[in-house]
Amino acid sequence: MRHSSLSAFLSVAPTQLSPKGPFALVFVEDAAEVDSTIAHVLKTGFREVLVFGANDLLPQDDTGLHVVTANVHEQDAFSKITNELIKLFPGVWMHYCFNAEYMFFPFCESRNVRELIAFNLEERRHSVMTYVVDLYSNDLGKHPNAVSLDQAYMDKSGYYALARFNEDGVALDRQLDFFGGLRWRFEEHIPWMRRRIDRVGLFHAVKGLELRSDHTFNLQEYNTFACPWHHNISATICSFRTAKALVSNPGSMYEIPHFWWKNSAKFEWNSNQLLELGLMEPGQWF
Numbered sequence: 240m241r242h243s244s245l246s247a248f249l250s251v252a253p254t255q256l257s258p259k260g261p262f263a264l265v266f267v268e269d270a271a272e273v274d275s276t277i278a279h280v281l282k283t284g285f286r287e288v289l290v291f292g293a294n295d296l297l298p299q300d301d302t303g304l305h306v307v308t309a310n311v312h313e314q315d316a317f318s319k320i321t322n323e324l325i326k327l328f329p330g331v332w333m334h335y336c337f338n339a340e341y342m343f344f345p346f347c348e349s350r351n352v353r354e355l356i357a358f359n360l361e362e363r364r365h366s367v368m369t370y371v372v373d374l375y376s377n378d379l380g381k382h383p384n385a386v387s388l389d390q391a392y393m394d395k396s397g398y399y400a401l402a403r404f405n406e407d408g409v410a411l412d413r414q415l416d417f418f419g420g421l422r423w424r425f426e427e428h429i430p431w432m433r434r435r436i437d438r439v440g441l442f443h444a445v446k447g448l449e450l451r452s453d454h455t456f457n458l459q460e461y462n463t464f465a466c467p468w469h470h471n472i473s474a475t476i477c478s479f480r481t482a483k484a485l486v487s488n489p490g491s492m493y494e495i496p497h498f499w500w501k502n503s504a505k506f507e508w509n510s511n512q513l514l515e516l517g518l519m520e521p522g523q524w525f
Contacts, residue, residue, distance in 0.1 A: 245309040260331035267292030272339040284351030344474035345521040366461040369440030373420035375482035375498040385482035391506040413463035428491035472522035
């Protein structure tokens with residue numbers, strides 16, 4: 240189903256979307272891998288897939304989708320749109336991503352996202368911490384936008400975390416700032432506030448919840464990577480977004496001949512590789 244504007248969509252969303260969810264929100268920033276991103280969230284098991292972007296970038300076939308013409312390049316557009324849906328659908332689980340991004344979670348080849356959500360609720364958890372793993376082509380000559388599904392590479396090392404503090408300088412419980420990937424290796428081209436790779440990419444909408452522009456929530460428990468009593472399941476969002484930005488921004492595009500380095504590894508498009516590299520963990524889910 241197509242919607243001519245964000246306001247038009249929001250006015251009818253309560254009657255057209257399943258209140259059961261879960262929802263996948265896809266923000267289309269450019270033409271790179273829009274169809275494969277949508278196919279991935281559908282395969283993952285989301286009941287409702289909402290696609291936002293400029294009309295000329297949106298998929299022509301809207302079967303099983305809600306395609307919404309919206310300005311996703313407006314400042315903080317992703318958080319503003321997500322927060323509108325949180326207000327309309329408290330109780331629904333949601334995932335948000337951008338085009339050329341793909342969420343993987345432990346055992347996702349044999350279990351769908353609804354099973355993951357059911358397990359998480361049994362754990363008394365209302366969010367799943369996701370880590371953004373940068374993907375990039377190993378040959379920018381062949382792929383000048385740095386995007387290639389067949390020749391996708393990732394960093395297999397160079398990830399680390401630092402304590403996260405509140406405004407009073409007190410370390411926050413079970414919260415860390417995570418870094419790594421292209422944002423670490425090319426940090427001179429990335430503003431400090433955009434270098435983190437942690438994102439609460441799957442969450443349970445509740446009344447009063449708000450997504451902030453730095454990919455954290457106003458309810459602090461949502462920003463934790465584990466509960467107080469044991470480790471919890473985590474996931475990854477494998478993303479070409481940073482690579483695309485680095486090869487298109489004037490300040491970096493002429494400074495980066497390639498993304499390849501000694502710790503590059505070909506991305507195998509499965510959860511086992513990410514588990515073995517320690518980029519996500521199953522928690523108690525066996």
